[in-house]
Amino acid sequence: MNELPIDILVNKKNLLPRNYCPKNLVVTDQNENNFHKYKDPNLKPMVRADIYPYIQLMINDAKRDGVEFIIDSGYRSYNYQQVLLDNLIKEKGAEAYTLIAxxxxxxxxxxxxxxxxxxxxxxxxxxxxxxxKEAIWLANNSYKYGFILRYPKDKENITGFQYEPWHFRFVGLKLAEKLYKTNMTLDEYYSKKINNTLV
Ligand SMILES: [Zn+2]
Incomplete structure (x- = not known):
């Protein structure tokens, strides 16, 4: 499988294959105390190399505005997502399916x-x-760096996911700006594109 296009739609109806892994992952240096408690420093959050410069710029600009945050989680393999789900099922039962992808x-x-x-x-x-303040800054500014708030409030029925103020998705500068300014989710963008009703 080739590298995915940056505007790829992934949701509950558009699944990635089990064996898909991006080829050009880089280890970020943003998280010394992460929730995943990685022991191996090589297992710090990873992202696609082509988007890392945008993240670094975003983090630096945010700092200038007095807002500081770190990357808590980046790339996760299919199998790792399965582990997270299995752990949450043990803890919360069937509710886990509504809480994690x-x-x-x-x-x-x-x-x-x-x-x-x-x-x-x-x-x-x-x-x-x-x-x-970090979530507010990101919701309002992340599009300038090619990111969108992927699972907004009141769009749960469209995205299929709960509101996640911490989750941001890179889609590229042009599309991020378009989605931000039209208050459209990536899912809506794709269904409009398919139906040829995109303006
Ligand atoms: Zn996430």
Whole structure:
């Protein structure tokens, strides 16, 4: 399989194959205290190499605005997503299916999606809420760096995912701006494209 286009649609109806892995992943240096508790430093969050410069620029510009966050999670393999799901099923039962993406339906497998976290008063926190200044900054500015808030509030029925104020997806500068300015999800964009009703 070739490298996926940056505007690839991945959701519960458009699954990635089990064996798909991006070829050009880079290890980010953004997370010393991550939720996955990686022991091996090589297992720090990874993203596709072609999007990392945009992330770095976004992080630096945010800092200038007094907003600091880190990458909490980047690329995840199909199998790792399965492990996360299995663990959550043990903890929460069937509810797990509504809380975490099924393997193949997670954008994290593309290497184009990141979850963010931050330190508040020196304490690591991945419980990101929509009203946090970091989430607000990202929701309003991430499009300038090619990212979209992928699972917005009130669009759960369209995206098939709960509101996730921490999850951002790279789609490229042009498309990110278009989606931001028209308040459209990637799923809506694709269905309009298919139906030829895109303006
Ligand atoms: Zn995510």
């Amino acid at each position: 099924l393997p193949g339906s997670s954008e994290h497998q593309t290497g184009l999606a990141i979850d963010i976290a931050y330190y508040h008063n020196g304490v690591y926190d991945d419980n990101v809420k929509g009203e946090d």
